[in-house]
Amino acid sequence: MALDADAVIIGASAAGLATAACLKQTGRSFEILEATEVVGNTWRHHYDRLHLHTPKSGSALPGLKMPREWPRYPARDQVVDYLQHYRARHGSAPATTRRSPGSSVAREPGSPPAGPVSGARATS
Numbered sequence: 001m002a003l004d005a006d007a008v009i010i011g012a013s014a015a016g017l018a019t020a021a022c023l024k025q026t027g028r029s030f031e032i033l034e035a036t037e038v039v040g041n042t043w044r045h046h047y048d049r050l051h052l053h054t055p056k057s058g059s060a061l062p063g064l065k066m067p068r069e070w071p072r073y074p075a076r077d078q079v080v081d082y083l084q085h086y087r088a089r090h091g092s093a094p095a096t097t098r099r100s101p102g103s104s105v106a107r108e109p110g111s112p113p114a115g116p117v118s119g120a121r122a123t124s
């Protein structure tokens with residue numbers, strides 16, 4: 001399958017969604033490949049009583065604080081809600097989720113590298 005995008009992101013969880021939001025901010029195109037039908041797949045399978053061990057102030061993704069009324073250490077389900085909301089808030093993050101367990105990604109011979117991303121701002 002050929003993808004026509006500046007960047008390919010594997011995984012629609014915290015890292016993938018944050019990367020997508022930053023790429024979008026700089027006008028780069030991207031495709032997110034996610035092995036499941038949901039965002040935050042990993043978090044959905046952690047044990048029920050899990051809470052973040054990092055404070056919400058340092059756990060939020062670029063551009064979206066966690067709600068003021070949430071506890072300092074949000075619960076697992078809140079993290080899942082936050083990731084879903086983050087995806088919705090950034091619209092195209094991810095624009096596409098595709099089933100791709102165990103897939104690999106390679107640049108087509110002769111295609112130019114996208115180059116470094118600069119100018120991404122983390123705002124909250």
Ligand SMILES: Cc1cc2nc3c(=O)[nH]c(=O)nc-3n(C[C@H](O)[C@H](O)[C@H](O)COP(=O)(O)OP(=O)(O)OC[C@H]3O[C@@H](n4cnc5c(N)ncnc54)[C@H](O)[C@@H]3O)c2cc1C
Nearest residue numbers: 011012013014015016033034035041042052053054100102
């Ligand atoms: C019990 C536990 C508690 C944690 N608590 C904290 C905490 O309090 N604070 C903190 O900062 N971090 C914590 N972490 C670490 C946490 O997992 C990461 O911060 C965060 O989830 C990493 O996000 P990620 O997007 O890199 O990876 P993940 O959240 O693991 O997401 C990876 C995504 O990639 C997808 N994927 C994997 N392989 C493929 C493939 N081949 N093709 C397509 N999609 C694929 C998966 O389905 C998944 O959606 C904890 C981890 C664990 C296990």
